[in-house]
Amino acid sequence: MNMKPFLPCLTLGLVFLGACGLEKPPASLKFPEEKKEAAAPVAAAPAPAVAPVAEKAPADPKLAAGKAVYDTNCAACHEAGMMGAPKPGDKAAWSARIPQGVETMAKKSIAGFQGKVGAMPPRGGNATLTDEAITNAVSFMVDKSK
Numbered sequence: 708m709n710m711k712p713f714l715p716c717l718t719l720g721l722v723f724l725g726a727c728g729l730e731k732p733p734a735s736l737k738f739p740e741e742k743k744e745a746a747a748p749v750a751a752a753p754a755p756a757v758a759p760v761a762e763k764a765p766a767d768p769k770l771a772a773g774k775a776v777y778d779t780n781c782a783a784c785h786e787a788g789m790m791g792a793p794k795p796g797d798k799a800a801w802s803a804r805i806p807q808g809v810e811t812m813a814k815k816s817i818a819g820f821q822g823k824v825g826a827m828p829p830r831g832g833n834a835t836l837t838d839e840a841i842t843n844a845v846s847f848m849v850d851k852s853k
């Protein structure tokens with residue numbers, strides 16, 4: 708008879724009497740810790756759900772509409788600050804522009820213009836956007852940057 712499997716049992720057997728003869732320790736000896744580890748990510752899961760709340764649409768319906776226009780049509784350049792496109796929330800980048808007024812900035816955004824650093828394409832490059840949609844988007848950008 709091969710005694711090798713029983714050798715560890717001579718030592719372990721003193722601690723885990725019940726484990727002798729089994730290749731692995733009984734599940735009951737192992738699981739409580741593993742379960743705790745598995746539960747940790749579940750406990751942390753609600754955290755990311757909090758993040759979108761900070762980015763939720765503004766209460767003002769025009770600003771909310773403007774955010775939707777901005778997210779899909781303007782953010783590609785303006786979030787990245789591409790070619791000097793002022794990023795909403797970057798107060799330094801907006802402080803010299805805001806005094807023109809939303810109406811003037813909306814007109815320039817509708818027509819497109821060449822700035823000192825880069826060019827802002829007419830309607831952000833989306834000809835289907837209405838004047839109102841552009842104005843809402845500009846209002847949203849300005850509101851975030853005051």
Ligand code: HEC
Nearest residue numbers: 780781784790792804812816822823824825826827831844
């Ligand atoms: C292809 C890149 C690009 C896209 C897309 C884009 N912009 Fe711009 N925008 C620019 C750049 C570059 C400037 C800065 C030009 C400068 O002053 O040097 C700018 C400037 C502006 C300004 C400041 C105007 C001023 O008078 O200073 C407003 C407002 C603006 N964009 C609104 C929008 C809106 C609204 C959209 C989406 C409908 C949009 N942009 C999409 C590149 C873009």
